[in-house]
Amino acid sequence: MIEVLGLVKRFGHVEVLSGISLSVEAGEVAAVIGPSGGGKSTFLRCINGLEAFDEGEVRVSGFTLGPRAHDARTLQAVRESVGFVFQQFNLFPHRTALGNCIEAPVHVLGEPRDVAAARAREMLCRVGLAGREDAYPKDLSGGQQQRVAIARALLMRPKAILFDEPTSALDPVMAAEVLGVMTDLAKQGQTMIVVTHSMHFARSVANAVHVFAGGRVVESGPPERVFSDPQHETTRAFLREAGVKGA
Amino acid sequence: MRLLALALLATTAFAGDTWDRAVEKGVLRWGADEEGGGPFVFRDDEDRLQGFEVDLADAIGRYLGIRMEFVQGQWDRLPDMLRADKVDLVLNGYEWTPDRVLAMEATAPYYVYALQLLARKGTLRSWDDLRSGGPRKVGCLAGSAAHEVMLRLAEEGAPLEVVGYDGNTDAMKHVETGNLDATLQDTPIASFYAPHFPGLGPVGDPVAPGYYVMYAREGDHRLVNRLNEALIVLFRNGELERIYGRYGIWTPEQEQLATILETGRFYGFQKAALSEAAARTDATAGEVRAGERRRGWAVVTTYGMQLVRAAGVTVLLSLVSFPLAVATGLLIALGRIYGPRWLRPPLAFYVEFLRGTPLMLQLYFVFFFLPELGVNIPAFGCAILGLAINYSAYESEIYRAGIQAVPKGQMEAALSLGMSRLTALRRIVVPQAARIVVPPVVNDFIALFKDTSVCSVVTIIELTKRFSVLSQSTQATVELMLMTGALYLLMSYPLSIVSRRLERGLEAA
Numbered sequence: 043m044i045e046v047l048g049l050v051k052r053f054g055h056v057e058v059l060s061g062i063s064l065s066v067e068a069g070e071v072a073a074v075i076g077p078s079g080g081g082k083s084t085f086l087r088c089i090n091g092l093e094a095f096d097e098g099e100v101r102v103s104g105f106t107l108g109p110r111a112h113d114a115r116t117l118q119a120v121r122e123s124v125g126f127v128f129q130q131f132n133l134f135p136h137r138t139a140l141g142n143c144i145e146a147p148v149h150v151l152g153e154p155r156d157v158a159a160a161r162a163r164e165m166l167c168r169v170g171l172a173g174r175e176d177a178y179p180k181d182l183s184g185g186q187q188q189r190v191a192i193a194r195a196l197l198m199r200p201k202a203i204l205f206d207e208p209t210s211a212l213d214p215v216m217a218a219e220v221l222g223v224m225t226d227l228a229k230q231g232q233t234m235i236v237v238t239h240s241m242h243f244a245r246s247v248a249n250a251v252h253v254f255a256g257g258r259v260v261e262s263g264p265p266e267r268v269f270s271d272p273q274h275e276t277t278r279a280f281l282r283e284a285g286v287k288g289a
Numbered sequence: 290m291r292l293l294a295l296a297l298l299a300t301t302a303f304a305g306d307t308w309d310r311a312v313e314k315g316v317l318r319w320g321a322d323e324e325g326g327g328p329f330v331f332r333d334d335e336d337r338l339q340g341f342e343v344d345l346a347d348a349i350g351r352y353l354g355i356r357m358e359f360v361q362g363q364w365d366r367l368p369d370m371l372r373a374d375k376v377d378l379v380l381n382g383y384e385w386t387p388d389r390v391l392a393m394e395a396t397a398p399y400y401v402y403a404l405q406l407l408a409r410k411g412t413l414r415s416w417d418d419l420r421s422g423g424p425r426k427v428g429c430l431a432g433s434a435a436h437e438v439m440l441r442l443a444e445e446g447a448p449l450e451v452v453g454y455d456g457n458t459d460a461m462k463h464v465e466t467g468n469l470d471a472t473l474q475d476t477p478i479a480s481f482y483a484p485h486f487p488g489l490g491p492v493g494d495p496v497a498p499g500y501y502v503m504y505a506r507e508g509d510h511r512l513v514n515r516l517n518e519a520l521i522v523l524f525r526n527g528e529l530e531r532i533y534g535r536y537g538i539w540t541p542e543q544e545q546l547a548t549i550l551e552t553g554r555f556y557g558f559q560k561a562a563l564s565e566a567a568a569r570t571d572a573t574a575g576e577v578r579a580g581e582r583r584r585g586w587a588v589v590t591t592y593g594m595q596l597v598r599a600a601g602v603t604v605l606l607s608l609v610s611f612p613l614a615v616a617t618g619l620l621i622a623l624g625r626i627y628g629p630r631w632l633r634p635p636l637a638f639y640v641e642f643l644r645g646t647p648l649m650l651q652l653y654f655v656f657f658f659l660p661e662l663g664v665n666i667p668a669f670g671c672a673i674l675g676l677a678i679n680y681s682a683y684e685s686e687i688y689r690a691g692i693q694a695v696p697k698g699q700m701e702a703a704l705s706l707g708m709s710r711l712t713a714l715r716r717i718v719v720p721q722a723a724r725i726v727v728p729p730v731v732n733d734f735i736a737l738f739k740d741t742s743v744c745s746v747v748t749i750i751e752l753t754k755r756f757s758v759l760s761q762s763t764q765a766t767v768e769l770m771l772m773t774g775a776l777y778l779l780m781s782y783p784l785s786i787v788s789r790r791l792e793r794g795l796e797a798a
Binding site: 125130136149150 | 696698699701702703704705706707708709710712716717720721724
């Protein structure tokens with residue numbers, strides 16, 4: 043589904059990703075954890091072409107992105123098949139919740155407005171926002187905004203969704219709402235890569251956990267093994283700091 | 290390359306003799322500035338062109354069998370207009386000076402002027418009062434021969450403060466109000482406007498006589514010969530005296546013209562057409578006067594329509610040039626933010642260059658320099674082009690700031706949903722930038738609206754120029770100023786209202 047091979051990314055002289063290789067199967071939920079500055083977000087942004095990279099390859103459902111300049115058409119194809127949910131939500135402030143949801147279906151997929159709107163209402167209902175269709179982003183709480191953002195991504199029927207620390211900007215109650223929605227998605231078999239600080243989510247929902255540190259994947263494996271029997275010293279130190287018992 | 294070829298082609302096309310072209314087209318364009326006012330060239334209360342130079346031009350045209358077309362130009366720019374082929378000759382109280390003769394061809398003189406010192410009646414007895422006694426303040430038309438004389442007097446130790454004025458009669462008005470002690474004026478102006486300033490009187494006799502001549506482009510000898518021929522005939526048959534008489538400026542000194550013209554002291558030719566009938570018509574002295582000096586409502590009713598028509602020119606200039614500036618500015622902003630890397634430095638230079646140099650200079654460039662390369666755009670086109678280019682730089686900076694004020698995450702979110710860059714700009718970024726830029730853009734439009742007044746340097750008579758022309762010839766400055774200000778306000782205030790509506794509309798969207 044998503045395959046990353048030897049990904050290297052430099053900002054000037056600083057190498058933030060030093061040869062990442064990782065693959066995610068269809069229906070799999072991959073959690074990416076690790077200390078801040080380990081390159082987790084940059085990695086995610088390289089997958090859908092928001093960042094250009096210097097070496098390696100990203101393969102997404104039949105399309106391949108190479109180093110540096112990407113062909114605009116390939117980029118667009120990749121982005122249509124992979125959704126992205128941002129830490130800061132990035133809803134369009136000049137559109138209502140419903141407007142945010144139908145923007146891409148209408149202007150990218152070419153769906154008739156009423157068809158897109160019907161799907162959007164249903165999707166907003168699924169993420170627990172029935173009745174808030176006409177609210178502008180500024181009138182929604184952070185948790186509600188993030189759920190609109192998830193609905194917006196889902197309406198493009200993506201093969202996979204990338205989550206970039208989706209709950210970091212939220213208080214615990216709102217974070218729980220969002221994680222609830224994400225857990226439901228995982229149960230329905232949605233392919234996801236989730237960069238997260240929520241150890242609970244990684245442990246209980248993910249099928250695979252990848253630990254990033256210093257631009258490398260220091261450890262990968264099923265969550266039970268990684269959490270209860272970490273092999274690498276960096277993983278142990280990180281889990282201790284994150285307050286995970288048994289590390 | 291193509292432009293250069295075009296330029297060369299055009300240059301050769303204009304290199305032909307002006308006289309030949311005039312004969313072929315049946316038109317000779319003469320340049321003057323209405324703002325110079327009476328008795329030279331001015332508009333009367335019915336908005337008709339008047340002045341002894343208008344009558345002189347017509348008389349010359351009748352003799353030559355050619356239509357004389359008046360072209361408005363700023364007085365001190367008339368030689369530039371001559372060089373840029375905007376006019377064929379300058380006929381507007383231009384003194385014969387050695388400097389000017391170096392750059393242009395002069396005709397024989399058509400008027401002998403002198404400089405008359407004027408002061409409030411009873412304050413000064415003679416020129417000696419200026420040289421001794423308390424410090425005094427005198428004013429003259431800046432850059433004129435009179436200005437030179439006063440500056441030299443001050444240099445020689447006279448206790449004088451010399452002030453330069455842009456208009457002919459401003460200094461006279463300031464003497465009347467007491468801001469100045471005296472003014473030195475060309476005799477035609479002093480005598481023509483005497484009825485407007487009953488409180489002023491001449492001090493001593495006129496001094497430092499000189500000659501008004503017409504100037505043609507360098508090398509246009511045939512045109513100059515024909516003009517001289519016309520002057521000789523007009524003088525001999527009394528037409529010149531009749532014209533000057535109409536404006537009350539015929540003086541005994543004009544007889545000098547006879548000597549100069551007849552002996553051909555200037556150019557040594559004058560055989561042509563001397564046999565023309567010399568039936569002298571009697572001059573009706575002072576038939577055309579400065580008119581009564583109006584005040585109050587009479588000013589509004591007499592000159593109101595002239596100002597309103599000029600306001601129409603202002604509106605037209607703004608409405609045509611601003612959309613061009615907006616469109617160009619938007620393209621430049623998008624090019625600088627999203628365009629290819631090689632395109633950004635030239636665009637940045639374009640913006641910095643245009644913001645860093647005055648609009649007036651840019652207008653001069655388009656109007657006076659491009660013709661030298663053979664690109665001759667009519668005055669109105671120059672004004673539009675100058676305004677649009679100048680304001681496109683400001684517009685592009687506003688849009689750039691507006692687009693950059695939209696958080697980066699918006700573009701990223703749009704791209705992540707599979708939108709193309711263009712769709713993302715159109716649907717997500719530009720609509721958000723729009724509400725940010727509406728107030729500064731409207732602000733800019735109001736600024737451009739007022740900046741159209743600079744277009745008078747490329748001979749356009751819009752509201753401000755019309756005001757300044759009228760105030761020179763009528764001295765009703767206060768009334769005209771209030772009317773002009775009211776017209777500007779009447780036109781710009783609705784824009785502010787539209788802007789507020791627009792802002793609210795976008796807010797709700």
